[in-house]
Amino acid sequence: MPETPRRAVGISGNRYGNRPTMKDVAARAGVGLKTVSRVVNGEPGVTPETERRVQEAIDALGFRRNDSARVLRKGRTATVGLVLEDLADPFYGPLSRAVEEVARAHGALLINGSSAEDPDREQELALALCARRVDGLVVIPAGDDHRYLEPEIKAGVATVFVDRPAGRIDADCVLSDNFGGAREGVAHLVAHGHRRIGFIGDMPRIHTAAERLRGYRAAMEDAGIAVEDAWMSLGATDPGRVRRAAEEMLTGPAPVTAVFSGNNRVTVTVIRVLAEQSRRTALVAFDDLELADLLQPGVTVVAQDAAAIGRTAADRLFRQLDGTLIAPERIEVPTRLVTRGSGELPPAD
Amino acid sequence: MPETPRRAVGISGNRYGNRPTMKDVAARAGVGLKTVSRVVNGEPGVTPETERRVQEAIDALGFRRNDSARVLRKGRTATVGLVLEDLADPFYGPLSRAVEEVARAHGALLINGSSAEDPDREQELALALCARRVDGLVVIPAGDDHRYLEPEIKAGVATVFVDRPAGRIDADCVLSDNFGGAREGVAHLVAHGHRRIGFIGDMPRIHTAAERLRGYRAAMEDAGIAVEDAWMSLGATDPGRVRRAAEEMLTGPAPVTAVFSGNNRVTVTVIRVLAEQSRRTALVAFDDLELADLLQPGVTVVAQDAAAIGRTAADRLFRQLDGTLIAPERIEVPTRLVTRGSGELPPAD
DNA sequence: TAGGGCCTGGACAACGTTGTCAGATGCGGG
DNA sequence: CCCGCATCTGACAACGTTGTCCAGGCCCTA
Numbered sequence: 001m002p003e004t005p006r007r008a009v010g011i012s013g014n015r016y017g018n019r020p021t022m023k024d025v026a027a028r029a030g031v032g033l034k035t036v037s038r039v040v041n042g043e044p045g046v047t048p049e050t051e052r053r054v055q056e057a058i059d060a061l062g063f064r065r066n067d068s069a070r071v072l073r074k075g076r077t078a079t080v081g082l083v084l085e086d087l088a089d090p091f092y093g094p095l096s097r098a099v100e101e102v103a104r105a106h107g108a109l110l111i112n113g114s115s116a117e118d119p120d121r122e123q124e125l126a127l128a129l130c131a132r133r134v135d136g137l138v139v140i141p142a143g144d145d146h147r148y149l150e151p152e153i154k155a156g157v158a159t160v161f162v163d164r165p166a167g168r169i170d171a172d173c174v175l176s177d178n179f180g181g182a183r184e185g186v187a188h189l190v191a192h193g194h195r196r197i198g199f200i201g202d203m204p205r206i207h208t209a210a211e212r213l214r215g216y217r218a219a220m221e222d223a224g225i226a227v228e229d230a231w232m233s234l235g236a237t238d239p240g241r242v243r244r245a246a247e248e249m250l251t252g253p254a255p256v257t258a259v260f261s262g263n264n265r266v267t268v269t270v271i272r273v274l275a276e277q278s279r280r281t282a283l284v285a286f287d288d289l290e291l292a293d294l295l296q297p298g299v300t301v302v303a304q305d306a307a308a309i310g311r312t313a314a315d316r317l318f319r320q321l322d323g324t325l326i327a328p329e330r331i332e333v334p335t336r337l338v339t340r341g342s343g344e345l346p347p348a349d
Numbered sequence: 350m351p352e353t354p355r356r357a358v359g360i361s362g363n364r365y366g367n368r369p370t371m372k373d374v375a376a377r378a379g380v381g382l383k384t385v386s387r388v389v390n391g392e393p394g395v396t397p398e399t400e401r402r403v404q405e406a407i408d409a410l411g412f413r414r415n416d417s418a419r420v421l422r423k424g425r426t427a428t429v430g431l432v433l434e435d436l437a438d439p440f441y442g443p444l445s446r447a448v449e450e451v452a453r454a455h456g457a458l459l460i461n462g463s464s465a466e467d468p469d470r471e472q473e474l475a476l477a478l479c480a481r482r483v484d485g486l487v488v489i490p491a492g493d494d495h496r497y498l499e500p501e502i503k504a505g506v507a508t509v510f511v512d513r514p515a516g517r518i519d520a521d522c523v524l525s526d527n528f529g530g531a532r533e534g535v536a537h538l539v540a541h542g543h544r545r546i547g548f549i550g551d552m553p554r555i556h557t558a559a560e561r562l563r564g565y566r567a568a569m570e571d572a573g574i575a576v577e578d579a580w581m582s583l584g585a586t587d588p589g590r591v592r593r594a595a596e597e598m599l600t601g602p603a604p605v606t607a608v609f610s611g612n613n614r615v616t617v618t619v620i621r622v623l624a625e626q627s628r629r630t631a632l633v634a635f636d637d638l639e640l641a642d643l644l645q646p647g648v649t650v651v652a653q654d655a656a657a658i659g660r661t662a663a664d665r666l667f668r669q670l671d672g673t674l675i676a677p678e679r680i681e682v683p684t685r686l687v688t689r690g691s692g693e694l695p696p697a698d
Numbered sequence: 699t700a701g702g703g704c705c706t707g708g709a710c711a712a713c714g715t716t717g718t719c720a721g722a723t724g725c726g727g728g
Numbered sequence: 729c730c731c732g733c734a735t736c737t738g739a740c741a742a743c744g745t746t747g748t749c750c751a752g753g754c755c756c757t758a
Contacts, residue, residue, distance in 0.1 A: 062500035151411035418744035
């Protein structure tokens, strides 16, 4: 028997491309609407015989429950939103995947959105997600004012900020120990005899960049080294800018003998520049990179565990939804110094 | 005036944490429901004075439209789904981001889901997305039978398969030229004097792995080389398996003098193994890697453009939704051989 | 001043589902 | 033989929005 083409003559008016609804299933099975609902949701109170009839109708019609309607009725979407900077950045892939896994364990799906480091876009995205009534929101802030989320949080949207703290509101945060990590990394260079150490980082308005710079300054101060302005360069992470910054530091009468790179985007360019130099310059980088151990020399890094951060954040999100969590907290995830060679080079002069 | 706490005594019954609805806004502004709807959607036919009153009420109550209800009414969710293998894989991050950008240009959001290369999970995910009535679906297949999507496609869900073709249904596909790319890569090794060339790839049931193997065989045949079984190893991409495979090929009386790596996960392990060997073995790898140019020697790769693939797929998706597209097509995106040194090493014996 | 057209605003139904509640059915015991 | 109870089933309202349609008021013209 050829399947009946439901895509009728053009009348119908049923959107969703003429999809069958529970009503259609009910009619076909000769039962009430609610009975279909019960079967679909595996609720008790349906005779096997009835269930069989309903199931048959479902299969015959190719029915699939419309979760939009369900959501409207139930009030929970089983969806969480993740606003990050750029999914193409290798730091965020694993983070997103970790959030997804936790969500999956709670039966929820994940909507990803990239803010491209633009505060307006972050807000637009976060609010669009709220309009869809996501149950929770994980935000990697681009902006520094998140009061726009206050009504949403009050209305019950679980919210966790990651990688950078929330601005001007009190909320859960999961952060790396940026300050401590950078300090440790720079101290490592100092311990190997360096005094003129450069710092190349992201834009200073970004919290992580500022914290890592602070860590750099602290380590230098610990060592009793007066930092010169020419040793520090903060700005966009595009290769051109980073390249110029690195080249400037490496030339002149008193070039730096070591560089601390504040971010994985910066690192890849710095490595390229250093590879071109005749003099060997030491390097410690914030964030691990794939293959970093295979370069000559291996790149010493301050590693963050993106997956652990994502997992922690998502856990907290769902605990907020459970009601297990009361007060917002700031959680710091430790970093780990991984020595591979580039950080152990002695000063070249 | 302190804002009225709508989180009332526990009665109310309003889910969504007591959110105000258009009805509340209408009551407060002293207008009809539809007028609020008009204001919210920027529809014409509202006097500036009325609009002001409504806007005031919206702000005062912190109203935000419930898109779940909107979706139910309108039949379009402005959401697309992307089922991929693993967002943590550096190949998929850029791909996902590209899909997201195109979706964003069409006012849509993106739900990502990882199948972890498990066909059942792929199906579960894809169908869950359909239940949410995504407008379209981009699928990177894990399984090889996609008939389960037939009713959905018939019901109007735009669908594009990426990276691997759809199984047993006729649908749009966007693929890399896996066969041609691998053939070119292996031919490159042959051209540099190699005859005993190994192939290490992903599980053979995966289309890309099979195609790349086919490309390998073709190139070998072109060169009149009889391939020995010991030169080929297909299987999981976990480091242990790959390491054993590589080490086997590289030992014995007639070890391979060059390796073709069929996938980026495989490549990182192969590079590690080769780096440990005393003998220099040539390498060409399918898929580019960050920093591949900085290794010693630089890794010669057959590069795929993940972003272009994602963009192409998403474009087609929205053209399906426009109705611009009629017949399913299979689009092949060319690969590009990038020579960096590892592929140009001569045979070591 | 009456009539007609235009503009604004609002009542109402509908989208597809689930929760509530009451009705129907069957069975066993008094 | 009838009643009561347990089990199964279905009618109906509600979720929050948007599309349809009509009412009323205004202005302009004859």
